[in-house]
Amino acid sequence: MKAVRLSEFGGPDKLVYGEHPLPEVGPGDVLVKVLATSVSRWDVKYRIGEVHAFYGKATGHHGGIHGRRAFPMPMQLGRDVAGEVAAVGASVTTLKAGDRVLGVTHPENPLSLATMRGLGNLSGGVDLPGHTMFGGYGQFVARPEGYWIKASRELDPDQGAAAMWPCATAHRIVVNRLNLRPNDNVLVTGGAGGMGTATLQLARLAGASVIATTRHAGKAAKLRREGADHVVDTSRDDALTRIRELTRGEGVDAAVEFTGAPALMRLCIDALRLGGTFCPVGGELAEIPLRVVDMVSKELNVHGIRGATRNDQRVVAELLEKGRIAMPIHAVLPLAQAGAAHTMLENDTNLVGRIVLHPWDE
Numbered sequence: 001m002k003a004v005r006l007s008e009f010g011g012p013d014k015l016v017y018g019e020h021p022l023p024e025v026g027p028g029d030v031l032v033k034v035l036a037t038s039v040s041r042w043d044v045k046y047r048i049g050e051v052h053a054f055y056g057k058a059t060g061h062h063g064g065i066h067g068r069r070a071f072p073m074p075m076q077l078g079r080d081v082a083g084e085v086a087a088v089g090a091s092v093t094t095l096k097a098g099d100r101v102l103g104v105t106h107p108e109n110p111l112s113l114a115t116m117r118g119l120g121n122l123s124g125g126v127d128l129p130g131h132t133m134f135g136g137y138g139q140f141v142a143r144p145e146g147y148w149i150k151a152s153r154e155l156d157p158d159q160g161a162a163a164m165w166p167c168a169t170a171h172r173i174v175v176n177r178l179n180l181r182p183n184d185n186v187l188v189t190g191g192a193g194g195m196g197t198a199t200l201q202l203a204r205l206a207g208a209s210v211i212a213t214t215r216h217a218g219k220a221a222k223l224r225r226e227g228a229d230h231v232v233d234t235s236r237d238d239a240l241t242r243i244r245e246l247t248r249g250e251g252v253d254a255a256v257e258f259t260g261a262p263a264l265m266r267l268c269i270d271a272l273r274l275g276g277t278f279c280p281v282g283g284e285l286a287e288i289p290l291r292v293v294d295m296v297s298k299e300l301n302v303h304g305i306r307g308a309t310r311n312d313q314r315v316v317a318e319l320l321e322k323g324r325i326a327m328p329i330h331a332v333l334p335l336a337q338a339g340a341a342h343t344m345l346e347n348d349t350n351l352v353g354r355i356v357l358h359p360w361d362e
Contacts, residue, residue, distance in 0.1 A: 182207030
């Protein structure tokens with residue numbers, strides 16, 4: 001089969017397209033023909049070694065991510081997969097050849113204490129596609145039966161590949177971490193990316209009024225199309241004043257920050273109403289510019305987020321099939337152009353949505 005593999009950290013040129021053996025299929029595995037995969041900013045972080053530097057620290061509570069092993073080499077990136085079952089192992093019972101499937105982007109360990117507590121997204125002892133097991137940058141992938149969700153044949157594979165990871169995580173942010181309700185006001189910074197766009201749509205679906213931010217005027221109309229009721233230009237000095245005006249002077253009920261920029265984190269904190277909730281997502285190694293007085297004077301809540309539960313992924317798959325949500329697709333490229341897709345993601349300031357790769361296109 002054809003695949004793109006990463007054997008050393010560096011630029012897009014380190015993504016090498018070539019011929020590789022078909023994956024082995026164990027008794028509990030499902031072999032899937034990949035119809036579409038997608039490129040994320042995490043793929044870029046993996047490629048340049050930023051994630052390896054973080055995850056490669058000592059495991060456990062004193063460094064790295066608890067329950068996750070270090071990034072191995074060589075690696076085949078691509079967390080999302082939409083495809084068709086090509087073959088199944090002898091012990092597989094829920095899927096058969098010809099079924100359409102979506103890859104589970106955050107698998108859970110059912111024996112983990114975290115899963116027993118209802119926090120399957122935090123469970124260890126599992127491999128993550130495109131991070132600690134081969135991802136979708138190939139014509140075929142083989143994974144355990146529990147790593148797949150059966151999908152309708154009517155679902156566009158491009159949507160399945162573009163939406164599952166960002167929308168499932170966004171679903172957990174909206175429903176669990178922010179607990180958004182009808183008529184709440186939510187501020188979303190970095191709304192043009194895949195996860196930001198997903199959050200705009202799901203927040204609107206929850207009945208909230210959405211304020212998005214941008215520094216690029218050309219993105220404003222696109223952000224409104226994806227669910228933003230208002231767009232605030234953060235290159236202006238009056239951005240906070242504008243957010244206050246849009247919320248009758250009260251401030252927003254919740255804010256989610258996807259860029260990791262300290263100035264935007266601070267804007268979120270300042271824009272929150274009394275008792276509001278802040279969810280920082282971007283800038284994994286960044287420090288939050290938060291003071292004790294912020295917590296005390298506003299009685300703020302700060303909620304972390306680490307991936308989606310299996311149920312979040314189930315809900316998103318069904319919402320996609322029903323057409324209730326859809327991910328904007330910025331570009332579709334052949335898998336052989338994965339390097340060009342990474343370059344586009346890193347440099348195109350007008351990008352809104354996701355870039356999809358087709359493993360079978362020339």
